[in-house]
Amino acid sequence: MNKIEKITAATSVYERLRQDILNGGLRPGQKLLIDFVSERYGAGLNPVREALNRLSSEGLVERKDQRGFFVPPVSIEGWRELVKTRCWLEGKALEESIRNGDQAWEERIVVSFHHFSRTPWKLSEQDTSTNPAWEERHRTFHLALIAACGSSILIGICKDLMDQAQRYRFISVASSHRHRNTLEEHRGITEAVLDRKTDLAVERLVEHYQTTLRHIEDQIQPAPKVRFDPTLLD
CATH class of the missing domain: 1.20.120.530 (GntR ligand-binding domain-like)
Structure with a gap:
């Protein structure tokens, strides 16, 4: 996968994952395993990590040390x-x-x-x-x-x-x-x-x-x- 294809794949995962988080397709508190996200959106591991990190910086994904990524809980x-x-x-x-x-x-x-x-x-x-x-x-x-x-x-x-x-x-x-x-x-x-x-x-x-x-x-x-x-x- 070249650099442009990698960016496109990461953006695609980001947008689809973002929508699933916003509209409740992924429940609050759900753990976002790399393999699960990769299979769900048909993308490689690197684009998935990039998408998760980007969403984490926006507050739509919660990153916990040594535990991975999660959909933020609601309270x-x-x-x-x-x-x-x-x-x-x-x-x-x-x-x-x-x-x-x-x-x-x-x-x-x-x-x-x-x-x-x-x-x-x-x-x-x-x-x-x-x-x-x-x-x-x-x-x-x-x-x-x-x-x-x-x-x-x-x-x-x-x-x-x-x-x-x-x-x-x-x-x-x-x-x-x-x-x-x-x-x-x-x-x-x-x-x-x-x-x-x-x-x-x-x-x-x-x-x-x-x-x-x-x-x-x-x-x-x-x-x-x-x-x-x-x-x-x-």
Whole structure:
């Protein structure tokens, strides 16, 4: 295998493995044995190692000394910290984008919201997974909001946090959409942004994330242990 073929193989494994981690195809905490990954994606050992190391640097794979690679676990504490950090960073990025954004930025938001609003989040009522096109357009919309913040570093961090959030959303697709109108939540954010109402836009963005936090918390919160009471047998 020449150098170009090796890079192509490593990129292919990286992209496919990344998607399987994000959409729950590989369960949280699962050990990623080199041979298993190699067989699953039909790639050699070196491209697999390169892909795992790259994903490890992005936080989507956990590397443990002397133990190998693992899909990162999920936890209620991790989910809360993730949402809190997204609120901080994306709130600031949105604030700066509203300050700096021009007409082209506004048009980008309008177009991305339009595409998002026309895309069903499930392909059918029987489907238990999110429509991939919905995920992509949802991500595109949120990136459009912060595109004019003036910091590629901040945008890069926000992208990584979006990936982490996607993992948690896939834990309970049905729950995260039950009893809420996500389209109207995004519409409200869009209207506040286009009206240049910074405080309201940030408030609506944060509330949008907090609502998702509350819906998914119930799915990853361990059930309370019921203590046996012998007096109930009396």
